[in-house]
Amino acid sequence: MGIVSPGFTGRRRGGSDLPPGQYLTRDFPVLSAGPTPHVLPEHWEFSITTETGEVHKWDWAAFQALPSEEITRDIHCVTRWSKLETDWKGVSLDTLLADVETGADFAMAHSYGGYTTNLPLEDLLDGQAWVAYEFDGEPLGAEHGGPARLLVPHLYFWKSAKWVRGLVLSDTDDLGFWESAGYHEYGDPWKEQRYAGD
Numbered sequence: 001m002g003i004v005s006p007g008f009t010g011r012r013r014g015g016s017d018l019p020p021g022q023y024l025t026r027d028f029p030v031l032s033a034g035p036t037p038h039v040l041p042e043h044w045e046f047s048i049t050t051e052t053g054e055v056h057k058w059d060w061a062a063f064q065a066l067p068s069e070e071i072t073r074d075i076h077c078v079t080r081w082s083k084l085e086t087d088w089k090g091v092s093l094d095t096l097l098a099d100v101e102t103g104a105d106f107a108m109a110h111s112y113g114g115y116t117t118n119l120p121l122e123d124l125l126d127g128q129a130w131v132a133y134e135f136d137g138e139p140l141g142a143e144h145g146g147p148a149r150l151l152v153p154h155l156y157f158w159k160s161a162k163w164v165r166g167l168v169l170s171d172t173d174d175l176g177f178w179e180s181a182g183y184h185e186y187g188d189p190w191k192e193q194r195y196a197g198d
């Protein structure tokens with residue numbers, strides 16, 4: 001009967017909503033805690049290290065040979081900007097973790113340049129996370145994390161480690177760079193988990 005108007009529910013195109021405390025932006029701000037590392041694809045390597053020390057490694061060619069996906073998702077930065085329906089191409093963590101035997105519950109993402117961020121392993125599975133290497137149909141620019149970055153759009157964007165070089169799986173939830181500085185260990189934008197204790 002159409003008694004609930006889109007304006008009333010606050011829902012936008014395709015069901016995209018803005019989490020509490022966020023505003024929309026059309027440009028793509030750059031947020032980096034340090035200088036931009038310039039990693040050439042031929043020197044790039046991605047590794048997954050399990051809790052028993054087993055290492056799985058991909059160089060750029062092996063990574064590019066994996067099945068990739070086109071991804072359209074909203075992204076939400078803890079500094080309050082959100083960008084809707086951003087377009088990426090990348091390799092699903094489901095693909096990268098397919099042959100990795102682990103009982104670990106947590107992952108620490110490590111980046112070229114030293115940045116780290118912690119996530120529960122289950123948040124990297126089931127079509128929720130990618131190692132992305134294209135944005136808007138172009139190779140990912142260095143300032144946005146190229147040649148490749150983590151993309152975990154359901155959590156605040158600081159979890160999407162730029163210049164990602166690997167994951168270390170662990171039984172314990174250790175804290176990454178921003179999490180050690182007082183940001184929330186999980187970072188759900190829908191629950192406004194900005195700072196530790198939120």
Ligand SMILES: Nc1nc2c(c(=O)[nH]1)N[C@H]1C(S)=C(S)[C@@H](COP(=O)(O)O)O[C@H]1N2
Pocket residue numbers: 028029030031032033034077078111112113115143144145157158159160161162163
């Ligand atoms: N390696 C690394 N990854 C990072 C950061 C960083 O400083 N270094 N900043 C994080 C933060 S706080 C945000 S909001 C996003 C910003 O990504 P963008 O610069 O592409 O917008 O990257 C995240 N990933």
Ligand SMILES: [Mo]
Pocket residue numbers: 031077078079157158
């Ligand atoms: Mo951020």
